[in-house]
Amino acid sequence: DVKVTQSSRYLVKRTGEKVFLECVQDMDHENMFWYRQDPGLGLRLIYFSYDVKMKEKGDIPEGYSVSREKKERFSLILESASTNQTSMYLCASSLSSYTDTQYFGPGTRLTVL
Amino acid sequence: EDKVVQSPLSLVVHEGDTVTLNCSYEVTNFRSLLWYKQEKKAPTFLFMLTSSGIEKKSGRLSSILDKKELSSILNITATQTGDSAIYLCAVVMNYGGSQGNLIFGKGTKLSVKP
Numbered sequence: 225d226v227k228v229t230q231s232s233r234y235l236v237k238r239t240g241e242k243v244f245l246e247c248v249q250d251m252d253h254e255n256m257f258w259y260r261q262d263p264g265l266g267l268r269l270i271y272f273s274y275d276v277k278m279k280e281k282g283d284i285p286e287g288y289s290v291s292r293e294k295k296e297r298f299s300l301i302l303e304s305a306s307t308n309q310t311s312m313y314l315c316a317s318s319l320s321s322y323t324d325t326q327y328f329g330p331g332t333r334l335t336v337l
Numbered sequence: 338e339d340k341v342v343q344s345p346l347s348l349v350v351h352e353g354d355t356v357t358l359n360c361s362y363e364v365t366n367f368r369s370l371l372w373y374k375q376e377k378k379a380p381t382f383l384f385m386l387t388s389s390g391i392e393k394k395s396g397r398l399s400s401i402l403d404k405k406e407l408s409s410i411l412n413i414t415a416t417q418t419g420d421s422a423i424y425l426c427a428v429v430m431n432y433g434g435s436q437g438n439l440i441f442g443k444g445t446k447l448s449v450k451p
Contacts, residue, residue: 228379257439266441266442266443266444267425267441314379324429326371326382326427328379328381331379
């Protein structure tokens with residue numbers, strides 16, 4: 225079974241703090257994704273990566289950056305957290321560009337005070 | 338602009354009812370359509386549809402794609418309280434553009450009452 229794990233289930237941070245969200249997958253997947261999910265807005269893609277050290281902006285990259293130094297790990301960074309970044313963050317991975325099913329981690333609920 | 342629209346946004350039924358959830362899309366370079374079920378945490382994969390008219394079935398759940406109508410339906414028969422969840426539809430495109438290759442609808446929240 226594919227396993228995607230995220231470093232924290234719940235996080236509370238203060239405005240201006242730097243926040244790291246980590247995602248690890250154990251199935252040698254090429255592609256990894258970061259989404260945020262908000263009521264009424266659904267899932268929106270922040271960034272994705274199709275290879276180590278490669279990244280592409282999604283719909284809403286502003287205020288975020290990512291890092292993929294190893295194939296199994298994809299980190300989302302909030303350089304200076306703001307209250308409007310309070311959300312559920314979901315990481316996903318897929319085997320390759322030729323396979324469509326994405327497998328999701330359990331999510332991190334981030335609250336920025 | 339590429340988009341995926343699900344309807345209804347929410348639905349309340351009683352156990353034993355049959356429900357039909359809808360997903361329509363307008364995208365460039367369509368490749369496949371995915372259905373997910375999301376309870377309290379991560380979305381879990383249900384179906385992937387690539388060909389029109391071929392029904393995918395898993396227990397009481399089934400789904401079919403209509404490429405002519407640019408839509409898909411998800412049917413749940415004899416609903417149970419455990420079916421209560423948000424059902425997400427996502428369309429996969431060939432790479433290119435800011436969405437990566439997958440766009441989600443906003444989901445249908447299904448509540449099944451005993």
